[in-house]
Amino acid sequence: MKVTLKIWRQKSPNDKGAFKTYQHEHVSPDMSFLEMLDVLNTELIKKGEEPVHFDHDCREGICGACSLYINGHPHGPLQTTTCQLHMRSFNDGDTIVIEPWRAKAFPIIKDLVVDRTAFDRIQQAGGYISVNTGGAPDANEIPIPKIVADEAFDAATCIGCGACVAACKNASAMLFVSAKVSQFALLPQGKPERKERVKKMVAQMDAEGFGACTNTKACEAECPKGINVTNIARMNREFFSSSLSSYEYQVGGGD
């Protein structure tokens, strides 16, 4: 296969950046998208041109590092991670446009690499259950209905890639934040701190400069892990009940 690549090149955070076009003649349908870029990079280095920088690591769709905006979609045409996208999803002769995630809260570092530490800071604000090591009760002491555990698990599978933000015209991080809030709101272990947690995480999210949610559901459509927008609804309920008095909250709940 042969493809034409239009890739965003930007030397440093303050550089203006621009698209650059490359003809790629050595593509096989079995290659992963990132392997296709590996081959391009080898050719560039040989020619004396700096290789294209992009984040990646596990190449198994689980670490959340890879983050390319391909032909107008985060992670490209399929609902998967960039590293799990294969060239058989493209046609011979295609032109492929590759950009970094674009969001105020994810500043560009170089080429296709962006800074997603805002996500970590949101998690630091409240994405945990306050238990110290040691002294935990027996794991089977609190039974959790399978259906609840499964729902919590589904929310917990978020890989922190940021595609939801990149997909959203408002660059909202609601899907990402709500996934963690939901996981802990569903589990009995997470309930004692649920009120505090949602407040702190939402406050940090706002402070980082992510946009508001206007329910376009673009995030869900592009999320490689299929995180559901019902999590956003749950977070909104959690947030609402957290602003009620603790008595009402305990009685009214948000389940």
Added chain:
Amino acid sequence: MKLDSKIPAGPIAEKWTKHKFNLKLVNPANKRKYDVIVVGTGLAGASAAASLGELGYNVKVFTFHDSPRRAHSIAAQGGINAAKNYQNDGDSIYRLFYDTVKGGDYRAREANVHRLAEVSVDIIDQCVAQGVPFAREYGGLLSNRSFGGAQVSRTFYARGQTGQQLLLGAYAAMNRQIANGKVKLFTRTEMLDVVVVDGKARGIITRNLITGKIESHSAHAVLLCTGGYSTVFYLSTNAKACNVSAAWRAHKKGALFANPCFTQIHPTCIPVSGDHQSKLTLMSESLRNDGRVWVPKTGIKGLKAKDAVNIPEAERDYFLERRYPSFGNLVPRDVASRNAKYVCDEGRGVGPTGLAVFLDFSDAIKRDGRKTIEAKYGNLFDMYHQITGDNPYEVPMMIFPAVHYTMGGLWVDYNLMTSVPGLYALGEANFSDHGANRLGASALMQGLADGYFVIPYTLGDYLATIGWNDKVGTDHPAFKESMDQVTNNINKLLSIKGNKTVDEFHRQLGLIMWEYCGMSRNEAGLKKAKKMIQELRAEFWRDVKILGGANELNAELEKASRVADLMELGELMIDDARDRNESCGGHFREESATEDGEARRNDDQYAYVAAWEYKGENQPEVLHKEELVFENVKLTQRSYK
């Protein structure tokens, strides 16, 4: 140098309890006077940083990733072992201990493994309390599965994403300490050297991967939780950035490197598809619970998965079930891998390259229904489909062994301290608990055991012994010297301006290691490989081509410095494989086999840990032997027949 493993005296079941009692404690009010550096934020690093922060130490934690959550632990799929005996199927701490020592082919320390089995139960409690959503039964209690090498169901799991859920649990615990100000996080920061002053580890040198800035950090102790080095084979199931540099640079500063040749080859990986291949994808071992491994009785060239259904039962060879009737498809990894190699060597391999065997779910789907299989393995099946284009619900998977895990690593004593005082190694970076072969679902257990339940005790003993005054600041000349060395090394790499890319060298190294130091090894091949690597190294330092500068994000430079270390490690692996003229666990020496091709261990000569001492550039390393003593487990030739 005399190796002291510091294994406590007394009956095996009491050693750890007694030891904990005998360890010195740091007074709670004094903990804040101690600084601890943790390198790595995988299961081992994140759990250690969180637990030490909770205790009150000042922790600095480093990762070269953009976020702690990207550590390679995230990719672990199948599960984590624990001797909970929730299934009432006869499990116990002693049985987990016994299985792990046996599974490791009697090349691990009994005392370490027993401790691991003891704390395994606490790990599950801890994780559940953190909100890790393990799989559950309809009654609401935790669910278990069985894993290769065990006849009880003791593996806890979270669909096919156990590592992710455990890591996010530890990440969250660490985040809480970051919020509390007890842990300071440095991302995109790579450790490039350990600083040793007066024989003790005093800090590290790092490079900020965005700005290129070289910096010093000092502390009372340094914990390396930097993972394994399977990427010495270039193609492996490990994440691309996994490397040996942190451990290797510590090795060069005096830390002994133990059993470097002990590598695990995992039987269930997606076969190689072409030269462009950048990594191999593991299909969780849990698949062997329900999938049946087979090849045709007589070889059929280029047999495709979609044509497998046409092969009648009578013409299929379920070779694991045939050769190992009691364990069948659940034999340990090394046995399953080697047997796959044998049938491919016989010309009975399948797929376009003939380097693959089938893993077939049709019987399981008939028996349990597609829904059940989907619930267990849905994401793995999807991943396989995505990568290969074949649908495993309809046609068998094709699998082939790939390098997966490195049992070898920095030598540590019972306290997880390396041979350099104040320098510790946790998780896959140390050599400690898996002997010559790691059982499935035991690495996650070990990483979390080390970080949550061992180091908080053993580190305290060291710190209390040296006292908080015993610290060297970054103004000490040793830091400057080390920084200069690191800077020179980087400048040297950039100044070569040769013709070959880093990846080209890495790939070549991988091919040499896989061919001569992979699934089966012999003296002539190893000797040849050693020479080949020496030549490759020389060529690398003459001809590698790295563009870009030192003071910016430069992925090629990062890779080059890691590949340079991997090449040196490769040589040591070969030395180690040559020294060990026996077959044990993942290490198969052709000179030491039974007539029907099974491994033959040699306990009289090789029941030791091989710990290597660095002696300077291009000098042969010196071997130190730690004799292994077995007081509880009877040494037998492993048999899974």
